[in-house]
Amino acid sequence: xxxxxxxxxxxxxxxxxxxxxxxxxxxxxxxxxxxxxxxxxxxxxxxxxxxxxxxxxxxxxxxxxxxxxxxxxxxxxxxxxxxxxxxxxxxxxxxxxxxxxxxxxxxxxxxxxxxxxxxxxxxxxxxxxxxxxxxxxxxxxxxxxxxxxxxxxxxxxxxxxxxxxxxxxxxxxxxxxxxxxxxxxxxxxxxxxxxxxxxxxxxxxxxxxxxxxxxxxxxxxxxxxxxxxxxxxxxxxxxxxxxxxxxxxxxxxxxxxxxxxxxxxxxxxxxxxxxxxxxxxxxxxxxxxxxxxxxxxxxxxxxxxxxxxxxxxxxxxxxxxxxxxxxxxxxxxxxxxxxxxxxxxxxxxxxxxxxxxxxxxxxxxxxx
DNA sequence: AATACGTGGGC
DNA sequence: TGCCCAAGTAT
Numbered sequence: 344x345x346x347x348x349x350x351x352x353x354x355x356x357x358x359x360x361x362x363x364x365x366x367x368x369x370x371x372x373x374x375x376x377x378x379x380x381x382x383x384x385x386x387x388x389x390x391x392x393x394x395x396x397x398x399x400x401x402x403x404x405x406x407x408x409x410x411x412x413x414x415x416x417x418x419x420x421x422x423x424x425x426x427x428x429x430x431x432x433x434x435x436x437x438x439x440x441x442x443x444x445x446x447x448x449x450x451x452x453x454x455x456x457x458x459x460x461x462x463x464x465x466x467x468x469x470x471x472x473x474x475x476x477x478x479x480x481x482x483x484x485x486x487x488x489x490x491x492x493x494x495x496x497x498x499x500x501x502x503x504x505x506x507x508x509x510x511x512x513x514x515x516x517x518x519x520x521x522x523x524x525x526x527x528x529x530x531x532x533x534x535x536x537x538x539x540x541x542x543x544x545x546x547x548x549x550x551x552x553x554x555x556x557x558x559x560x561x562x563x564x565x566x567x568x569x570x571x572x573x574x575x576x577x578x579x580x581x582x583x584x585x586x587x588x589x590x591x592x593x594x595x596x597x598x599x600x601x602x603x604x605x606x607x608x609x610x611x612x613x614x615x616x617x618x619x620x621x622x623x624x625x626x627x628x629x630x631x632x633x634x635x636x637x638x639x640x641x642x643x644x645x646x647x648x649x650x651x652x653x654x655x656x657x658x659x660x661x662x663x664x665x666x667x668x669x670x671x672x673x674x675x676x677x678x679x680x681x682x683x684x685x686x687x688x689x690x691x692x693x694x695x696x697x698x699x700x701x702x703x704x705x706x707x708x709x710x711x
Numbered sequence: 712a713a714t715a716c717g718t719g720g721g722c
Numbered sequence: 723t724g725c726c727c728a729a730g731t732a733t
Binding site for chain 1: 724725726727728729730731732
Binding site: 386387391423424425426427428429502523541579597598599600627643644646647688689 | 712714715716717718719720721722
């Protein structure tokens, strides 16, 4: 049995040596770069990360620059990637590395796990990829590959299954080759051992794969219980006054924390989208708004919600333009072109992209 | 332990 | 098109 294990590992290493893809974060193994890339890759497909990673490294080339960053700038850089607490945690962790580690990047599991945003996976990834330490990692790729190789008949998030995966991931690491081995398993998962279209004929460890032998590759891993999606009808209003647009910055906690948005919220039962806009403005800012003009319905999703965002222009119906904020940290009146500099949730960004391309709305934006 | 936390690509 | 999925973490 040990021979089989080592052969599996050796086959993976040999395959990876040939098929390893050049990626922006593979130019070198500096811990800082590995850290940033691994956090960006959390729950995010790697093809989406490249541009963000390059921009990030250009703007914040080291821990010190990140520690000195402004949260608004960081969130703008992160706009569109999702899970924005990752960006806020990067900044917090950078400050800890400067203040408590004298600026040198931690290289122990304990120190890494103590940093916000670094859990078991990311700690293992940094230790193995940056420092070549024999620490295991289990991500969605490893879960899928091993669920097939070992024919695991319970969902991979299952407690015992998860424990098994971490044990196997540790056992299979060849001495002194953790860096290449851990990446090899993930690379196999992303290039060959694909979720819906596995390329078993191109797989270097096919002879070791129990699910292949049993011809049940597509039945592994066993899916977790289906997620429940909740449809949401939401209304938002783009409040224009004397050529300026009202925006508010979301609270420090919860979804889209620290991002900028137009006031709005769920459409209540028996309420029209227009009524929801007026009510939400009253509740969130104490503004009286009216003169609504429909722009579009933007569809987007976040976590378990599937949102239909009903978008309107609106105007102040009395003169007062100083809000009383009940759902935001701060607010601003900005010129339309300034909106590009603010980090906004994808739904609101989609709305703006749509406006920019539609000249029908230019006049409303200019109206004093 | 279960849930919150985003987004866009693929089919 | 609606649903699944992705280099997870925090609470």
